[in-house]
Amino acid sequence: MSLSKQDYMLTWVSLVHAGSYLPGALSQHLQEQLGITLSEQDLLKQLSVAGGELKLVELSRRIFLSKAGVTKMMDRLQSAGYVDRIRSQNDRRVVLAKLTGKGKQAFDDSRKLLVPWVEANIRDHLSEQQLLALGDALQSLLRGHQRWEGQMAHLQGK
Numbered sequence: 001m002s003l004s005k006q007d008y009m010l011t012w013v014s015l016v017h018a019g020s021y022l023p024g025a026l027s028q029h030l031q032e033q034l035g036i037t038l039s040e041q042d043l044l045k046q047l048s049v050a051g052g053e054l055k056l057v058e059l060s061r062r063i064f065l066s067k068a069g070v071t072k073m074m075d076r077l078q079s080a081g082y083v084d085r086i087r088s089q090n091d092r093r094v095v096l097a098k099l100t101g102k103g104k105q106a107f108d109d110s111r112k113l114l115v116p117w118v119e120a121n122i123r124d125h126l127s128e129q130q131l132l133a134l135g136d137a138l139q140s141l142l143r144g145h146q147r148w149e150g151q152m153a154h155l156q157g158k
Contacts, residue, residue: 022121029117034109035080039063041114043073044082044107047099055088056095082106 027038036044046062047054054062060070074097077083082103088094099107122131142148 025121026114026117030110030113033113034106036077036082036106036110039065040073040077040082041107041110043070043077043097044099044103044110047083047097048104048107052099052104053086053096056085056097059097077103 023038030041031037042063043059046059050058056067056070056074060067063070065073074083074085078085080102082100084098084100086096086098088096126134139148
């Protein structure tokens with residue numbers, strides 16, 4: 001079977017639209033339930049996974065956001081009591097993001113909402129066979145672009 005340019009473009013447009021719509025809808029759900037966005041949840045997750053503290057520069061790299069974007073997000077999360085900014089003990093020029101107890105609780109609460117939402121919004125629209133095929137296809141695409149390891153490979157236990 002030979003695929004047409006239209007087949008490639010239809011797949012691309014579908015991928016882009018799904019990749020835009022679904023995270024936005026999940027972010028809205030988290031905002032309505034907990035007052036945090038999906039991006040803010042990711043920041044809290046990165047701090048939690050790192051043991052509660054990260055350099056702002058490293059945090060920016062991990063969540064794929066500019067330094068200015070991280071600063072703005074940190075401002076919001078700090079005023080909500082979820083994070084603090086602290087100076088590194090080793091180098092006073094370095095600023096660290098520190099997860100607070102309230103931030104850890106918000107992250108834990110978000111995880112309880114996230115998994116059921118994802119399951120429902122996939123299960124209601126894809127068969128098990130479609131889900132597995134889509135997952136395999138997207139993982140192959142990400143591996144081909146060296147974007148699978150690190151951020152997402154932990155979901156597969158690697």
